[in-house]
Amino acid sequence: MKITGMIRGLAHQYQEPLQYFIKINDNRQEINSWLDAKVKIEYEGHIQCIYCGRVIKKTFNHGSCFPCFQKLPENDLCIVKPDLCHYDKGTCRDSEFGDSHCMQPHFVYLAVSSDLKVGLTRECNHLKRWGDQGAVQAIPIAKLPTRKLAGELEMRLAERFPDKTNWRKMLKGDTPEIDLLQFRKEAYSMVQEEYGDYFLHEESLTSLRYPIRQEMEKVTTFNLDKQPVIEDVLIGIKGQYLMFSSGVLNVKKYAGYHVTITLLDTM
Secondary structure (H helix, E strand, O other): OEEEEEEEEEEEEOOOOOEEEEEEOOEEEEOHHHOOEEEEEEEEEEEEOOOOOOEEOOOEOOOEOHHHHHHOHHHOHHHHOHHHOOHHHOOOOOHHHHHHHHOOOEEEEEEEOOOEEEEEEEHHHHHHHHHHOOOOEEEEEEEEOOHHHHHHHHHHHOOOOOOOOOHHHHHHOOOOOOOHHHHHHHHHHHHHHHHHHHEOOOOOOEEOOOOEOOOOOOOOEOOOOOOOEEEEEEEEEEOOEEEEOOEEEEOHHHOOEEEEEEEEEEO
């Protein structure tokens, strides 16, 4: 099997384990069945902006050309720092995008990926968000009416709980036993007065399992700019990473790159 085109990242469906797809051009190719097979990935030497199609030499923010990085709402600073949302100031890069993405209910959640972390996501997007982060457990702890309010709560909780994932530790599967329900109680006690009306109490834990044949003892990253051909056995998929026997590839990092992927054989 051989597919050629522009990478757009990994997608998944929630099941046990997660079902993964690689997005090439406008198509999705199922890849759980590639486990234990030798896979060859060849970077063809050219890149396009995933938004406007412009041919570029480098990408910004996972697939953008520089003009799209500067002007599109998907690339605004408030996407990574939601508490800085400026929709209500009338300076949103695209008010329709703001209406559909930012002025919508958001969950603030606790999750275990590499360690305990706090994060936020749109209510309709939580399973995708947790899978993209490689979380093994997660629970929504509050529901807020806008992204900005959720970002402000996240910032308050980040004074106590980490808001970053150690991706190397996440890929090794070296996650500690963490009682999310107990930490939820601690989070509530921190912000009861300000955010008590938004707390969620009935939600249960969600567990996520990934298609992984073996955990990695050492994590080495592949760089398509320096190593344009990867040929190795696929041993797992987690978050946005393809895990090979000798290294990992962050697929989302190379969104916009044109590649040829060949399934060579099964073990």
